[in-house]
Amino acid sequence: MTLTSEKIIAAADAAEMEFARRNFISDDPSCPDFLDFAKILERSQLHAAVAGGATPFKKWDHLASLAKQLVDERLVLVLKARQLGFSWTVAAYAAWLVRFHRGANVLMISRGQTEAFQLLDKVRFILKNLPVSWHLPINPDSRSEIGIPSQDAKITALPSTEDAGRSETASVVIQDEADFHEYLESNYAAVKPTVDAGGQMIMGSTANKRKMTSLFKELYRSAPSNGWNTVFMPWHARPGRTEKWFNGVRDTIPSVELSGMSPEQYMEAEYPGDEMEALAPPRAQSIFDREMIAAMAEDCIEPVRKLGPSSIYQESRAARRYVAGTDVASGVGMDYSVTVVVDIASGYVVADLVTNTLQPEDFAQASVELLEAYRMPYWGIENNFSDTVITVARDLNYPKLYRRRVGRGKRVRRDYGWRTDRMSRQRMFDELRAAFNAGHLTIPNLEGLGQFSTVIAAPGEKPEAMGGAHDDYVMALGIALMVKDDMGMAGGTGKIIQMPALA
16 A cells, blocks of 8 residues: 555545534535444344344434434433434434543433443443544543543443432533433432533433323423423334334233233333323323324314414304303413313314413403404303403403302302312313213314323322323313303303493
């Protein structure tokens, strides 16, 4: 080989390394990136004719999308099915950071010590199998830490303990299988100063169906308003996974892995097909029929038009009668204030107003404008937190407001609005669940429908949404149905008070 040839090869190698340094993943297929040179360990599978060993990183579509999120976003939440390549992707990202970014300090927190070491082993394997000319001395090189002194960079792997990550100033924090961490909340609090100072945090996990509430689920449900960017990776994202594959896995699950779950429950937890399925509570604790929710989701549509902040799914019809229900949030920017309009005969939610940005006065005004489009239907307003919406409705001379019966005998009176207490809440959920599970309701709003999948009731407890989820839409629809029943539109004995016009 001539000197010229050696120089050409060296120059080409240097150019490739520079491309890799600049690009963890590139949008330009003709431009090399780090993942083009990354290798992962593939285990040998004799009966599948897989030789095993170091194999090029596969940039499947879902992994390429994830890689771009890791580069572009500071806070990334990944909800996923099993064995989709998340761990190898974040390991490659960590390897890229410490190899090419001076001062990088990556903190990897896993479920336990074994899992922490295994994740760091993936990083070690990727670094070891980069082109030889890219190698830099590693020190320390232990089960729990990898350092590259010339870059002043290091990666530390820790199990999830109460103090994991405390006092560390990490540039990137990676939490693998976060929903299964015993001390996720403590870890989050420990590394939060790093995040608040501009550091990056990546949290990925399958959903832990044995935990009804968790920080991971709450952060995912609250995104993106909380600053987190979410990525969902369904079981079929990996090439080669078909319905036949799915059914084969389901039918051959070892009983020791089921741990009391049915095969269907196991697959729902480990191999979800959509976000709703992944985040839904265990079937035994679900109030509303899960198959019904899935079937109804296929009929969800976009609004036919907007009326201010309200959504119209079906225009008002002269021969139809409607009823409305409103759940009022306790504050702006937290829960949602929701008004729904329901066709009494068909059970179709023809319109809704869902907001957590309008002040109560503006929400009441917008609700009245919506109800005017449906000829002022009977309207039940929840008033547990504030009478503001009712007061504004009265000031606007709304003619058909629900008034509930309070007291007995000569002391009976009728107060404005629906009051939710233990008894009325249970009655409302009993009625709503019966109508929903029987298929008597149609909810075109996909996000509104999604709330039904998060409502649970542990034995002896009241029905409510899982931690971090919302049930405002559910409550508004339930109130509308109770008003319908109480007003005698379905055999009830209640009364609507016809409001006189105010001077």
